[in-house]
Amino acid sequence: MLTNKAMGLIFANMHSSSVGNMTAQRTMASLPFAGRYRLVDFCLSSFVRGGLREVGVIVKENYHSLMNHLGSGKEWDLSRKIAGLMVYPPFIGSLSGTVYHGKIAALYNVLPYIKESGSKHVVLADCDHVSNFNTAELVNNHIDNGADVTILCYEQQNKDEGGLNATSVLRDENGRVIDIDFNRPPKENYLVSMNIMVINRELLIELVEDAYSHRMIVLERDILQHHIKDLFINTVVYDGFVRRINSVQSYFTSSMSLLEPDNRKCLFDPLKPIYTKVNDDAPARYGIGCNVKNSLVADGCIIEGEIENCLLFRGAKVRSGSVLKNCIIMQDTVIEEGASLSYVIADKEVKIGKDRSLMGYESYPLYIQKGSVV
């Protein structure tokens, strides 16, 4: 039987706290994005297209919506007889009895599964970056270079986008990482990590067991930085569209950047499709007298009002006489007649009443929680 080159492991809850109330009832992985996706879709799709047949999703809390989204994994072709998709909830009773903190403990918790896998390598990924990276290329580069660890990273495009939680790396002339920096804006010449890396499976097991027994918590700091001399830490530079979600504001600007055709073309390359759960919405309906400019509209929307620079998720309804500018309207949210919204992110199933007026700012978009009635 063919042994798979690599298995995938996705950390669903990492960075959840960075987007505030948006993850009050969901994981970072299940944060809705781009009209019909969840953040986990980008990672899962890339894994599957790259030939990974065994993918584990490590969850810690608030994972109702994620489990519901993933279902049997069929939409990503991961409802397999052999291997496939596995969700790993924290296994109470089997280990210490409390829920883990940090990536090392999370990995330690699923070590039995990692040990059982027949794969040579493990691809680890957080869900805080939106991109359409090439998993096959990443893994092959890792193998061809004989690296111990390979970090996927990108060149910092904009000084402002760094900040909170960023991990960045400095390479020598051979592409080998010689410094790792944490939780601050990347320095000059440093590459930003996409929080996606490949590591040899047996090495990972050894490092995690060792680190866990020494009560270490952060993978990048306590393992990678620590072993920077004795491990060959390699990098692959991704040069396509990539956005990091580390705040409500960056969620907003990342979403709005999709109004640029080039960004869409890169993220939604038809040859590299992003799979997601199917919702069976009817087509979007544009009513008499509606006015739609520079907007992304998902299926199932009914638009009778006016929208400009907006992103409408599946089933959003914009009644006649309402005006929306620079807004993100999530699934099944209804904007009633005569309402006026600007720089608003309305989560799922929100109701904005007749003639209401809500205004945020580009630097501080107004976020309205799931199910709110305004």
Next chain:
Amino acid sequence: MLTNKAMGLIFANMHSSSVGNMTAQRTMASLPFAGRYRLVDFCLSSFVRGGLREVGVIVKENYHSLMNHLGSGKEWDLSRKIAGLMVYPPFIGSLSGTVYHGKIAALYNVLPYIKESGSKHVVLADCDHVSNFNTAELVNNHIDNGADVTILCYEQQNKDEGGLNATSVLRDENGRVIDIDFNRPPKENYLVSMNIMVINRELLIELVEDAYSHRMIVLERDILQHHIKDLFINTVVYDGFVRRINSVQSYFTSSMSLLEPDNRKCLFDPLKPIYTKVNDDAPARYGIGCNVKNSLVADGCIIEGEIENCLLFRGAKVRSGSVLKNCIIMQDTVIEEGASLSYVIADKEVKIGKDRSLMGYESYPLYIQKGSVV
């Protein structure tokens, strides 16, 4: 769209403690039984054949093996686009932060799902009874009689089989339950509950919310017994093969009772198939000089020795010169040459070395834990 008559809810961990070390690393629901099944298979198969399209499995701890067994639910035709199988791990973070105790708290934990369901009724089931009951009949009886709750029960066949954890009920001449008795051998004229019942969904929600807020724990005692006057608690009597697993000893005798052709015919009626995970074993191989008497043998076994009154699970290997009498040998366990075993339950992946001799008694079968090397 057709609304389903009923949804199913299975309690995977209930009664786990009654079989001691057999559930050290698994749930009651994933206890192997009858050569290739797990206890949950009997319940799930009956649900699915009875038309239930939405089944939740509530797990509390030790659920690695169960999640692995269930996979996407495809084997039970529950990998559905609409509804299907859902495993509910304890949701830490969303509720009080600790793992629940008792069925009421477990139900309270999954109330959001019960509330979302479009079904009129809920079938609740523990996994401690082995039978091939008729879910459709149970639900239809419940509906036709306009009952609030309908308990599936059976007539006590053998005084000795009661005991630990048994719930029993007394009916009046109209079939209405007038007394419920707990945790002791059923009294004369009492029927034994199979720990399977139907209840109106909205009533269940109301009762659970009420009971939880009053810190009640046991569904049967704190809700049913409590409301015995104001609820119409109905019964359906099952008269086919049924065995209750409430100890290692009853596990042994229940298993051995399948050596009776009539019991097998009832439990494994080809018109009411029991679905389970497929393992892709090759056929069983009977070697030169083997001697097999009154035994059940699963696929993938290789038998070169002598077995009598035995139950061999998938992939068990009995080497030449070994002699097994009244034994249950689970998956991939190997009995080496010359070994001699009597009244032994060997769990999965056990190795019994050459010429070893192990002996239990009918009243006290010897249990050997998973993975042991003897």
Next chain:
Amino acid sequence: MKETIAMLLAGGQGSRLYALTQTIAKPAVPYGGKYRIIDFPLSNCINSGIDTVGVLTQYQPLELNAYIGDGRPWDLDRLEGGVHVLSPYQKIEGSDWYRGTANAIYQNFGFIEKYNPEYVLILSGDHIYKMNYSKMVDLLKKTDASVVISVLEVPKEEASRFGIMNTDKDDVIIDFEEKPEFPKSNLASMGIYLFRWDVLNKYLEDDNNNPNSSNDFGKDVIPALLNTGKKLVAYRFEGYWKDVGTIDSLWEANMDLINPNVPFDIWADDWRIYCRNPGRPPQYVSNDAVIQNSIATAGSSIDGNVDFSVIFDGVEIHKNATVRDSIIMPGSIVEEGAEVHYSIIAEDVVIKKGAKVGERPENMDDIENWGVSVVAAGLTIGEGAFVRPKAMVYDSVGEGEEC
């Protein structure tokens, strides 16, 4: 094992759709922005609780086969039952393509027997409608009929285009006339038959043994049932129903989705229409676009003017292009300044800059030459070319040419 199974006749080439069914079977023709015709009977089945469907086809089934796949989009991927495509095959006694609708069912008795149903529902793959078939089952049980036939009241003046059922006051069918000159009633057969399996079995066996039969349900089997005194009951369907067997009716059925006065709502949650999802990102409407009174679907991108039109996935309408009263099927592109009026543009067509397809009736002098224009899949209409109204275009049209 199954109470009711459905047999869906999807075999027809649909020759009256001409250019649209050159390489695909009629049930696979795109409709309504993201659907194919077959989505409607399949969705009706699952919504009616029927989870076993045989799809009978022999004409260009590759695309239909791939589209149906494992049946999951309709929740029809089942361990027992589910949806299965049935093609003609060879037996030891020889082999035969399907002759007539009744023969197609007859050749697949083996499939039906496997499920040993009480009732067999015969459907066809060329109608757009939402219908709860379980009501026909209820009626059959209640009236103890052998067959229940779904009927629709049509305007008297159109009745002679249909098969007309005459019924008594209890809706028992007295006689049946195929396209009568002087119709005795206005109850038209919708081509949906619910048979008791034993009755179907016997009458198709007889029909197969009758050398004079054309092996058609309407022409042969239903009359035979009536002649031998079987009880046939009409089920009166109320609601939207459209045969999309012609270019005009296909165009109309699409436009009906936009028309607020037509009571046909695919947005309602209580009777979803499922389809295989193309999996594209949301549609984009640019600053230069004007879109109204239209429906559009994921993956399309609109820079031009769209009015009273149906836009499928992956369609691009470029700047200053105009699409009105038209249907643009998946992947087609209307380039800058091009115009499309009253047309059906099949899949992956490119309409080059400044080309014009179709015409508005108000601009016509000779109105009898006006009609819906059709461009077949994969063609290119060259820069500045003109496709006349009512044209049926099978080949690409060169730059500046007229056709």
Next chain:
Amino acid sequence: MKETIAMLLAGGQGSRLYALTQTIAKPAVPYGGKYRIIDFPLSNCINSGIDTVGVLTQYQPLELNAYIGDGRPWDLDRLEGGVHVLSPYQKIEGSDWYRGTANAIYQNFGFIEKYNPEYVLILSGDHIYKMNYSKMVDLLKKTDASVVISVLEVPKEEASRFGIMNTDKDDVIIDFEEKPEFPKSNLASMGIYLFRWDVLNKYLEDDNNNPNSSNDFGKDVIPALLNTGKKLVAYRFEGYWKDVGTIDSLWEANMDLINPNVPFDIWADDWRIYCRNPGRPPQYVSNDAVIQNSIATAGSSIDGNVDFSVIFDGVEIHKNATVRDSIIMPGSIVEEGAEVHYSIIAEDVVIKKGAKVGERPENMDDIENWGVSVVAAGLTIGEGAFVRPKAMVYDSVGEGEEC
């Protein structure tokens, strides 16, 4: 999108299996206690990393279709790719059953094109073997060949029964002879071809345009490739391989599983053979049974004497019955005191009390009349009846009768 896809020729009736293929195609014939022949190539595909397989069939595909279903037993239910059964169909230019192996592939170019593969692997559905096809792909890449053909060394004296490849020292094929009287080598073609897709495309197009061709790979396409100087390389397969196209070879291939001296191990974990599982409870061996040197599978129940035999699921061997050197297919029953020797009993046969099927060669006077007896599916062999050795039984045999 896919590097290699496989096309499995499962069209043949398998007429030399006579009674066993009356209502099923050869690849659906049961084998080895729980398999069907087609499980071997399908399992080989998935184990070799090939996840896209077209199964070409036109003879009695119903059972094969149902058996393959969504492909899940072989992990071949894929969003992209997976296993698909391809039947002949009608096109606008007319329609045709498959003529020859090459024509069957040619008619399904549409399917291949959809995946746009580099290589196309041509397999047949009547061989029992375990083989890693990816090694053929490696060899093709390494040698830059147009086609790689899998070959097996056969004993010189049997070579004239096969298609024989003559190769140079680098295993490049110099010529090919179909069943040569005087074979120049002992490298027999296994009927497994790995083509570059562009080469296959061109040569099948040519073959289709050649009115004198019989449209067969061995007879027409391979010679045409050699004649035009294409580089064909032989891949030397080592291991167990058996053509099960005849009653005797099917019987032998089953017995090979029991024979400890035959190096063919389906119990090994490193190359699993998958099948659609009948889902039965474990087999039961009673106090009265004697079973040795045999394989048996779930759902069977053994009360009698079984030796050197292959017992499928659901088979019952009653008390005092004897089954030796035989194959009993799913659901068949051997009643009390009945005897079965050197026989293949197809599915759902009942052998009544005291009946005898087949004979042991050591008990025969006229050994040339001896051979394996075959009883077709669903028959009853009456009480005390006798089925002669080498008999091919198509109809039930009455009480006490001889046949």
